[in-house]
Amino acid sequence: MSSGEKSFVSFPLGKKRFAFHAEDVTELAKPDRLQVFPHRTGLLAGVLVRRGRVVPVLDVAQVLVGPDAPPRKFYLIVNRQFGARQEWTAIPVTGECELISAEPVAPSSKMPHYVTGLLTLNGEIVEVVSLAKLVSEEAPA
């Protein structure tokens, strides 16, 4: 790995791929039973019970690819920071994920604020997404 390279986990949402920093990703989980109850937080689809934990499910596909995203098949479990606390969040994705090492390029100012870098993977441009920025912009408290 060259000095500028970092590790990312890329994931598909429909025809596009996006990526999170690898250190934020805990695991890729198989489909699980989504459970819902009344709430008022944008983007949250419900919760999963995983290894005794109640894990919120954040459906970022609505923001990243719009309402026509195909059915999500897997959950990418990521760590989100809330002050001093970390919490698992499940991100529904539409296919297999991939661990990649690459040197990110800074995005242009025309890109959404939550895109923190760009990667090239098999001739495709992959947007590196900051979940914290995406949530603060798209589902403010």
Place this chain on the structure above:
Amino acid sequence: MRPIVPQPKGAREDVILFTVGGFRLAIAANAVSEIRGLEDLQRFTLGATYLRTAKIDFTLERNGRTYFVVNAAQHFRLPPSTPTRLLVLRQTEAAIQVDSTDRMMEISVLHALPQAFTGDERNWYRGLAVMNGDVVPVVNQNAFLSRAEMAVLKTAVQRVKGAAAV
């Protein structure tokens, strides 16, 4: 609003299961003084006049006290449902209209609501119980009507009663 005394983890607690708008929820059994039908409710129009959310359409006169009946579907911002039961709360003059009541269960762990939830639900729920793999929110009984809302409604009722007596 009264503070919620946190239960120690692992403390056992009886809860009553009920449904609203197709969702299953739970409330501490010791927060409920009575479960009853919807008979004897009196239409109450001042709720919509004074409160931001039109969640109170009825009152219940019981033992010389006026109970304000909160429509749980409205409280949880759900589409209108068909309430059939009333949970009369203890230590407050509020009752909750729910679609149905189920059974009483004992829970031993109350999971904190994940921090990812940032909306009104942080006040609505004390936490989440997992029952046979099902996640059931345990409601905060003090959130249905805040002290301030209760004071406004009581004052409105007293003014109406006072005007009627003149």
